[in-house]
Amino acid sequence: MSRICKAAAIGGGVIGAGWVARLALNGIDVAVFDPDPEASRKVGEVMKGARRAYRKMAPGGLPGEGRVTYAKTIAEAVTGADFIQESVPERLDLKHKVLAEIDAHASRDALIGSSTSGLKPSDMQAAMERPERLVVGHPFNPVYLLPLVEVVGGDKTSRKTIEKARSVYASIGMKPVVIRKEIEAFVGDRLLEAVWREALWLIKDDITTVEELDDIMRYSFGIRWAQMGMFQVYRIAGGEAGMRHFIAQFGPCLAWPWTKLTDVPELTDELVDKIAAQSDEQAQGLSIRELERIRDDNLVAIMEALSKQNKGKGWGAGALHKDYTKQLAKAAAKDVGKGKPANVAKSKG
Structure with a gap:
């Protein structure tokens, strides 16, 4: 299974912030770029909710939280990253501009995923010098809890990239489903x-x-x-x-x-x-943040209940949830053994 050493999140809106939370709570350092002056506050609010949900979800412990930093440019954010997730607004002209800049500054073997919910990857690849490393990695909100990610390749996406994307997303507890044909809005x-x-x-x-x-x-x-x-x-x-x-x-x-x-x-x-x-x-x-907390508690409870079904092996999302929480606990124990800071599940805030 491919592992992420350093990630970059381009776009810190609802979906982008959800990616930041999932990555950081898996112990991965994330560099964020978003021109919104309120980006760090907004991402911080999502992180706060995600930490709360993960404490409920993973009582066995969590790895030390990855460091979240804020870059001034796309180039700064993607430098040294082996996984980059783009989550900017759904405008093809903006996607072209952002992906061209990512492509120009990212490491040659970096995987680039787009969170687009409807644009075809072939249309987005037109602006890239190395289009073979772009996939759509379409998640569902909240990204830090819902495990599904639709993986879609474009005309120029390599088979190697598809398999790498499947492995990378699975490494952070997701359920990657490769869409067989490229269509608008996927499945x-x-x-x-x-x-x-x-x-x-x-x-x-x-x-x-x-x-x-x-x-x-x-x-x-x-x-x-x-x-x-x-x-x-x-x-x-x-x-x-x-x-x-x-x-x-x-x-x-x-x-x-x-x-x-x-x-x-x-x-x-x-x-x-x-x-x-x-x-x-x-x-x-009820405020949006209060509704988010209720939603997250309900999602964790549903997945936890499903994890106990099928004679204890788990069923559907519950089976993945069972394996994911074990993976997090194992990473937490490994970090403690290395003398790293106490894991998030036992910290305050």
């Missing part, structure tokens, strides 16, 4: 976009409210998806005859005009105001 966001689009219609047409819609998801199929996904759940729904019976029984429904997935509601000021007002009411005065 996860394709599914999310379809659900999001239909949800917007349901709100616009006053069929339900944002809180009621979230309740419908989290009290039913959301729980099923969390541990079995879609196809295995539907296999069970087919009874003893399995998937073939399920498709035969429910397949014809797909031709019925139930959904509006091929149409998009106009995001008028009225619709935006309706959604925002209902969302404010749903939050019941």
Whole structure:
């Protein structure tokens, strides 16, 4: 398994900061570049939440936290880094500018990953002299807890880079899934976009409210998806005859005009105001940081519960969680044996 010695995070927004947290809490030094003067504060807030979550997640201990530094330029951040994750806004012209600069200053054998949630890697590679070392490494928020990363290569990405990316992401406790064909928005966001689009219609047409819609998801199929996904759940729904019976029984429904997935509601000021007002009411005065803590506690609890299933071997994300916490505890013990500072799990703050 490939190991990261030094990492660079280009972009310190929600996703970029999540990468910083995951890397640092795996004991990896991270150099951050973000022109936002508030970047260090914002990343610090995410780090604070991530530390709290990791203490709950890994009672067996954590390795000594990696050092997070802030560079004044992209060149300074990527110098000496063997893994670089770009997480700048979703504008192709900006991606071209940033990736060209990363490419010009990064070590020749450095792996470059992009957090883009929709742009095709082939389109981003156009600005690079060494495009073969770029992959999309698309994570899900919060990056420091959710393990999935979609790995997508472009036309010029080498097979060696794909395999290296798979190994590198796995080394920090992630579940890399290599997407077989390059498409916009990959797989996860394709599914999310379809659900999001239909949800917007349901709100616009006053069929339900944002809180009621979230309740419908989290009290039913959301729980099923969390541990079995879609196809295995539907296999069970087919009874003893399995998937073939399920498709035969429910397949014809797909031709019925139930959904509006091929149409998009106009995001008028009225619709935006309706959604925002209902969302404010749903939050019941809880701040974003308070909601993040609740979310993180719930995610840790779900993964912890899944880690005890399947006769103790773990199931789904729980099996990976079980192995990841063991990996962190092993790294913590190794650091203590080397006389390094006390691990994060036992520190205050």
